[in-house]
Amino acid sequence: MIASGQKPLKWYRGLTDKKRRLENRAFLVEGEKAISQVAASHPGEILEILSVAEPPPLFRRYPLREVEAGRFRHISAAQTPQGIAAVVRLPENVYGSSLPENAGNRILLLEDVQDPGNVGTLIRTAAAFDFSGAILTKNSADPFSPKVVQAAAGTVLSLWLRKTAQYLDIIKSLKQSGYTIIAADVRGNNVPSSLPGKEKLVLALGNEAAGLSKELLNLSDYRVRIPTPPEKAESLNVAVSGAILMYLSTVK
Numbered sequence: 001m002i003a004s005g006q007k008p009l010k011w012y013r014g015l016t017d018k019k020r021r022l023e024n025r026a027f028l029v030e031g032e033k034a035i036s037q038v039a040a041s042h043p044g045e046i047l048e049i050l051s052v053a054e055p056p057p058l059f060r061r062y063p064l065r066e067v068e069a070g071r072f073r074h075i076s077a078a079q080t081p082q083g084i085a086a087v088v089r090l091p092e093n094v095y096g097s098s099l100p101e102n103a104g105n106r107i108l109l110l111e112d113v114q115d116p117g118n119v120g121t122l123i124r125t126a127a128a129f130d131f132s133g134a135i136l137t138k139n140s141a142d143p144f145s146p147k148v149v150q151a152a153a154g155t156v157l158s159l160w161l162r163k164t165a166q167y168l169d170i171i172k173s174l175k176q177s178g179y180t181i182i183a184a185d186v187r188g189n190n191v192p193s194s195l196p197g198k199e200k201l202v203l204a205l206g207n208e209a210a211g212l213s214k215e216l217l218n219l220s221d222y223r224v225r226i227p228t229p230p231e232k233a234e235s236l237n238v239a240v241s242g243a244i245l246m247y248l249s250t251v252k
Helices: 009-016 018-024 032-041 069-075 116-128 146-152 167-176 214-219 238-249
Strands: 026-030 046-051 064-066 084-089 106-110 133-137 160-164 180-184 201-205 222-224
Touching: 009 018, 009 026, 009 069, 009 084, 018 026, 026 032, 026 146, 032 046, 032 084, 032 146, 106 116, 106 167, 106 238, 116 133, 116 146, 116 238, 133 167, 160 167, 167 180, 167 201, 167 214, 180 214, 180 238, 201 238
Parallel strands: 046 064, 106 133, 106 201, 133 160, 180 201, 180 222
Antiparallel strands: 026 084, 046 084
């Protein structure tokens, strides 16, 4: 466990960089609410608390480092720092291509979704609708970058995550194992009512501008389109579309 007060403040600031996160096997979660979520679901993964003021009783079990407000602003990646952050252990195998032995029945795939806010919101939504895991492509936003973690509101440990360039091979393997591949596609010919009732599925969402690749669309069993009046809005934001489709996938 990290001992309080032993590291220079620049060490914590370094966790905003992917290379430093990998080297130190840790990332930052900011804000009391998000830290509480991690403490409730994975209490053993919190290594240290940084705080400007006395932390809530729930966090006093962890090593504490008190930091002046000005110094905390230097550490924080948030535009409006909340004055409290947790150093959290980075999960194993996030950047590998092998899935957990029990991958679960519902999996989210994000193909080149690059906006950190969208990625964090989709991870949070997947956790809320009991998806087991999420696969992110190499060009997607990093799931443990500060903006993604902030948008995920403490849920990044609530499901397994894989960020890999080998995602097409993984999808092929899952399809062979009985998973239904459902692609969100603005030109799709299936309506969302095709989602309910699938015992094992992968829901694929694509890049904000380009959508899903031809390779992934060709692998899909269904191409689902959320109907919208084109004269008002041709399509929906990827995080909104994902939320709708993930909810419908839980309907029996």
